[in-house]
Amino acid sequence: xxxxxxxxxxxxxxxNFGSVAANKNINLNLRRGEILALLGENGSGxxxxxxxxxxxxxxxxxxxxxDGKQVVINSPDDxxxxxxxxxxxxFKLVDRFTAADNVWMGKKDSGFLLKKDRNKEIEAIAAEFxxxxxxxxxxxxxxxxEKQTLEIIKVLCYGAKxxxxxxxxxxxxVQETKKLFDVCRKMKESGHSIIIITHKLNxxxxxxxxxxxLRKGEYIxxxxxxxxxKMKLTELMVGRKIELNIDRPHMEKTKPLLxxxxxxxxxxxxxxxxxxxxxxxxxxxxxxxxxxxxxxxxELCEAVAGLRKIKSGKIVHKGRxxxxxxxxxxxAAGIAMSFIPxxxxxxxxxxxxxxxxxxxxxxxxDTKGLMVDRKRARSQAESIVxxxxxxTPSIDTPVRRLSGGNVQKVLLGREIKSDPxxxxxxxxxRGLDINSSYxxxxxxxxxxxxxxxxxxxGEDLDVMMALCDKIMVMCHGRLQGVVHANKVTKEELxxxxxxxxxxxxxxxxxxxxxxxxxxxxxxxxxxxxxxSEGEDK
Amino acid sequence: xxxxLVRRSEVRLIRKICLYLAGIAVSFIIGGIILSSLGINPxxxxxxxxxIGLIGNRYPGKSVExxxxxxxxxxxxxxxxxxxxKMRFWNIGGEGEFIAGAILAAVVAFKLGDSLPGPVVVLxxxxxxxxxxxVIGLVTAHLKVRFxxxxxxxxxxxxxxxxxxxxYLGETKADWNFFLRxxxxxxxxxxFPENAIMDGIEIGNFKLLYTVPAAILIAVLVYFYLKSTKxxxxxxxxxxxxxxxxxxxxxxxxITVRTIFLSAALIGLAGAFTASASGTISTDxxxxxxxxxxxxxxxxxxxxxxxxxxxxLISVLxxxxxxxxxxxxxxxxxxxxxxxxxxxxxxxxxxFFANFRLVRVHTAKTEPSKASDGGSGKDV
Numbered sequence: 026x027x028x029x030x031x032x033x034x035x036x037x038x039x040x041n042f043g044s045v046a047a048n049k050n051i052n053l054n055l056r057r058g059e060i061l062a063l064l065g066e067n068g069s070g071x072x073x074x075x076x077x078x079x080x081x082x083x084x085x086x087x088x089x090x091x092d093g094k095q096v097v098i099n100s101p102d103d104x105x106x107x108x109x110x111x112x113x114x115x116f117k118l119v120d121r122f123t124a125a126d127n128v129w130m131g132k133k134d135s136g137f138l139l140k141k142d143r144n145k146e147i148e149a150i151a152a153e154f155x156x157x158x159x160x161x162x163x164x165x166x167x168x169x170x171e172k173q174t175l176e177i178i179k180v181l182c183y184g185a186k187x188x189x190x191x192x193x194x195x196x197x198x199v200q201e202t203k204k205l206f207d208v209c210r211k212m213k214e215s216g217h218s219i220i221i222i223t224h225k226l227n228x229x230x231x232x233x234x235x236x237x238x239l240r241k242g243e244y245i246x247x248x249x250x251x252x253x254x255k256m257k258l259t260e261l262m263v264g265r266k267i268e269l270n271i272d273r274p275h276m277e278k279t280k281p282l283l284x285x286x287x288x289x290x291x292x293x294x295x296x297x298x299x300x301x302x303x304x305x306x307x308x309x310x311x312x313x314x315x316x317x318x319x320x321x322x323x324e325l326c327e328a329v330a331g332l333r334k335i336k337s338g339k340i341v342h343k344g345r346x347x348x349x350x351x352x353x354x355x356x357a358a359g360i361a362m363s364f365i366p367x368x369x370x371x372x373x374x375x376x377x378x379x380x381x382x383x384x385x386x387x388x389x390x391d392t393k394g395l396m397v398d399r400k401r402a403r404s405q406a407e408s409i410v411x412x413x414x415x416x417t418p419s420i421d422t423p424v425r426r427l428s429g430g431n432v433q434k435v436l437l438g439r440e441i442k443s444d445p446x447x448x449x450x451x452x453x454x455r456g457l458d459i460n461s462s463y464x465x466x467x468x469x470x471x472x473x474x475x476x477x478x479x480x481x482x483g484e485d486l487d488v489m490m491a492l493c494d495k496i497m498v499m500c501h502g503r504l505q506g507v508v509h510a511n512k513v514t515k516e517e518l519x520x521x522x523x524x525x526x527x528x529x530x531x532x533x534x535x536x537x538x539x540x541x542x543x544x545x546x547x548x549x550x551x552x553x554x555x556x557s558e559g560e561d562k
Numbered sequence: 563x564x565x566x567l568v569r570r571s572e573v574r575l576i577r578k579i580c581l582y583l584a585g586i587a588v589s590f591i592i593g594g595i596i597l598s599s600l601g602i603n604p605x606x607x608x609x610x611x612x613x614i615g616l617i618g619n620r621y622p623g624k625s626v627e628x629x630x631x632x633x634x635x636x637x638x639x640x641x642x643x644x645x646x647x648k649m650r651f652w653n654i655g656g657e658g659e660f661i662a663g664a665i666l667a668a669v670v671a672f673k674l675g676d677s678l679p680g681p682v683v684v685l686x687x688x689x690x691x692x693x694x695x696x697v698i699g700l701v702t703a704h705l706k707v708r709f710x711x712x713x714x715x716x717x718x719x720x721x722x723x724x725x726x727x728x729x730y731l732g733e734t735k736a737d738w739n740f741f742l743r744x745x746x747x748x749x750x751x752x753x754f755p756e757n758a759i760m761d762g763i764e765i766g767n768f769k770l771l772y773t774v775p776a777a778i779l780i781a782v783l784v785y786f787y788l789k790s791t792k793x794x795x796x797x798x799x800x801x802x803x804x805x806x807x808x809x810x811x812x813x814x815x816x817i818t819v820r821t822i823f824l825s826a827a828l829i830g831l832a833g834a835f836t837a838s839a840s841g842t843i844s845t846d847x848x849x850x851x852x853x854x855x856x857x858x859x860x861x862x863x864x865x866x867x868x869x870x871x872x873x874x875l876i877s878v879l880x881x882x883x884x885x886x887x888x889x890x891x892x893x894x895x896x897x898x899x900x901x902x903x904x905x906x907x908x909x910x911x912x913x914f915f916a917n918f919r920l921v922r923v924h925t926a927k928t929e930p931s932k933a934s935d936g937g938s939g940k941d942v
Contacts, residue, residue: 042568332809353811372809375802382795386810389795397795 031090032057032187032218033078033109038087040073047073051087051244053237055187060209060219062233062250064226064262066458067429070242071222072114075189079111080104110185112176114192118164125160128179150181154211169317170201177208181217188212190221194228195484196318199519206232224262226255227487238262263459271466271491273510274474276309281540282478283329283447286550288338290321290328290502298324300502302338303538306447306478311469313493313510314482317522321502322482326451329480331355341545342447373436376425380417381406383424384439409438413468430461437468448472451482466492486515497538500524507537565920578916585912589905596900600892607886611901614878615885623768625885630770631839632849633877634777635660635832639855640873641784642828644864648788649801649821651703655717656852658724659698659826663691663833665728668754668843672740675755683757688834695830696823703822707815721852729845741843751842760838773835780828785866797821849880857906861913879905 031054040048048070055061065071077084080101089096091107098104104111118127125143144160151158156174164172173193180188190209194202209219209232223229229236230250238245238261245261260266284305292298298321306312314322327333329340331352340347347355374383385402392398406420413434417427424432433453440448450469454462469492473479483489489496490510498505498521505521506528520526529537543550594604609617614629616622639656646653667687675683698720705711731741735749743752762771788794796817800807807814832851837843858876862868883898 330809351811352809372803372805375799375806377802378798382798386799386806390792395791395793397790397792399790 034090038084049242059234062229062236063222065239069239108186110180111189120165169196279308281305284341286339289336290324305540308476311479311493313489313496316499320499379421381420430457447478449480567918581912581916585908589908610886611882614882629881634773635836635851637873638832639851640858640869642825643855644859646825649797652714655720658720659695659829660833660848661724663695663830664837666690666694667834667837671754671758675758680757691830691834692827696827699822699826703819754841759841
């Protein structure tokens with residue numbers, strides 16, 4: 026195919042950050058009117074490459090051709106003039122403005138005055154491609170998917186012919202993803218070329234015409250989607266064959282270890298984040314928590330771990346009410362509970378401190394005397410490094426120098442070391458490559474086999490359906506139901522996540538989230554509530 | 563042609579040393595040009611400077627004493643600031659805390675100096691200075707943790723408040739003002755009573771003040787405090803990530819307030835040492851250690867042994883410049899400050915180039931069509 030037939034062609038693009046080569050000699054082409062999936066693991070250089078196309082930073086070397094002519098993209102302005110538009114993972118919108126004003130603000134030919142027809146213009150574009158968006162709605166009141174829609178409309182309004190979507194489905198439900206893909210197909214029909222960055226294989230197969238694969242900053246290959254299998258794509262992406270099966274060992278049921286009833290927690294902004302949640306975890310069971318990002322998962326975890334104030338409700342662990350205790354008291358009282366925060370480096374670990382120093386983060390104060398017991402820290406760190414096969418130059422290396430998978434292992438290792446009987450993990454594989462992810466699943470399964478109750482907050486429904494025993498779905502901080510992972514479909518989960526379906530009160534005799542063989546009798550639950558209220562006052 | 567900065571992933575020690583030496587050489591050259599233009603032989607000036615006026619001096623002991631009087635407060639202040647910086651608490655109120663300590667030391671000296679024995683007075687001066695400066699630190703820390711105020715602004719303002727307080731005391735002739743000399747018509751700070759003046763060990767002509775071993779002891783203690791104690795560990799965790807510290811069950815409020823109290827108290831102590839060693843206070847008693855200490859702490863990357871070396875080198879530079887400037891009629895102590903500034907600037911520049919490098923941006927040939935509408939495209 027001649028060069029002029031490509032909407033865009035990259036030749037020999039390289040980009041270094043310090044001594045790290047983010048992109049090495051990348052050759053990539055995009056045909057007119059096609060959807061190209063850019064596939065690669067985290068850190069393979071997808072976003073870097075697309076940022077260069079959209080002018081956020083210039084390449085160190087290499088050239089870009091559009092319609093056969095060489096172009097130079099040195100700024101986002103250049104990219105826009107050339108008709109390249111990118112929808113970033115993190116939206117760039119003004120919260121206080123309406124949809125139409127957000128679009129108008131960045132338009133080159135909009136002139137000095139606000140024109141009244143700006144709303145109509147957007148309505149026209151929305152209708153053309155099948156978007157649903159009110160032009161006068163204020164961004165702050167929009168859902169995530171609406172914000173994304175607005176970002177796409179913005180890019181279209183600015184006349185982009187090449188549209189780059191950076192992990193657009195990460196924040197969407199199954200149903201919203203479908204809608205997005207419909208829009209993508211319409212844009213394709215009208216002659217737009219689309220690059221969609223993703224690492225979800227199912228979506229690649231569904232939406233794309235061709236797939237370009239990057240691995241560790243290098244361009245591997247571009248293949249026709251209908252001539253390739255998921256297995257083959259994984260192989261291209263990882264560099265070798267990989268088993269994509271997650272074990273779900275069967276365990277004997279025990280009594281509930283941790284029971285939560287009627288839990289209400291506020292968010293940082295003071296709105297209700299967790300609204301009347303009830304659930305329980307048994308030993309030897311993995312309870313998944315599914316929900317759109319920001320549905321209260323973070324607040325739920327923090328509340329259970331004692332890091333967030335509980336407004337009302339009860340958390341009972343082995344027959345004791347945890348409400349009112351802080352993180353330190355929860356562990357001091359001998360309650361083993363491990364919490365792996367969402368943001369590994371920001372909250373679980375001190376990034377500049379060594380592996381050894383991070384291992385003792387939670388129990389450094391348990392030893393006698395004024396001094397930190399570094400001997401114990403070293404021996405514990407060494408055993409964790411050995412047990413979980415952590416790749417680190419030494420236990421004195423600052424954790425921020427380790428790769429994502431190893432950081433996660435340090436964190437998990439420290440939590441497991443304390444022999445917890447409830448393990449809470451939030452997004453434990455976020456940002457990890459496939460191999461590391463499977464190692465983490467194995468570690469979690471190991472804990473399950475030991476009889477630990479695991480609360481697993483996840484994002485990938487496929488993974489959760491394979492790994493978890495039960496999945497509980499949250500929407501806007503409310504419980505939508507608890508389902509057996511092997512008896513549910515993705516579509517059903519998706520409907521529950523958006524709040525369209527609720528299975529909480531389906532069975533009148535046993536509402537979801539209330540264990541029939543609770544550690545407490547109903548009278549004791551009543552008492553527990555009196556006690557916690559008494560403590561508050 | 564455009565350049566951009568790239569952080570070096572690894573900095574080799576040899577490269578660093580070479581750059582620092584180059585920075586020093588550059589400052590010698592710039593200084594040499596200025597000196598020559600003033601009609602001074604740069605070489606003889608530099609000789610006087612490097613030997614801090616020891617050569618040809620009838621009392622070399624006095625030169626060393628003068629040097630140590632600069633070194634002790636700078637060392638203690640830099641260590642104290644490093645404590646706060648390690649926790650990412652930007653305490654730039656060193657000047658104010660120093661003055662507060664000096665004033666309180668002076669209060670004790672004037673009120674109790676005549677009635678109590680020497681060591682007791684000096685000890686009380688140190689305690690009063692540490693506590694008063696510490697309380698200032700405590701207040702800024704409290705406001706920071708409770709109300710999320712900006713500690714940089716708060717501590718900066720403290721500097722001005724304390725500077726005006728000491729100016730007020732120094733310029734207000736009144737019955738209540740026991741800081742001033744009674745026998746003078748003009749307001750002049752009075753001399754401390756004999757008992758309030760720092761003593762030392764006489765070695766021939768040279769008197770080693772007790773503040774010197776005290777400062778070295780403080781350096782050793784701070785080193786072990788940061789390195790081996792639980793409190794030092796807590797400081798590094800809070801400095802690294804407040805959220806992680808909370809998650810680990812640490813009491814961030816307590817740790818912050820405690821550390822900043824300690825940091826400010828040490829600076830106050832430096833103020834007391836200086837006041838007691840010089841036997842009086844003055845409006846420029848700080849000799850800018852609150853600022854120079856910031857530079858020392860950062861140049862040393864908050865490492866205690868390096869702080870010791872750097873603060874000694876900077877004291878040599880300061881004292882040397884002063885000593886050399888004293889022997890030429892064309893220049894005065896302001897020139898010493900100028901030289902110091904040139905040196906610090908060049909060394910900081912060297913430090914910058916040790917950590918970053920300039921990379922030329924490769925821009926491909928500008929495409930004609932782009933150039934033609936480039937004008938309209940650039941109207942931001």
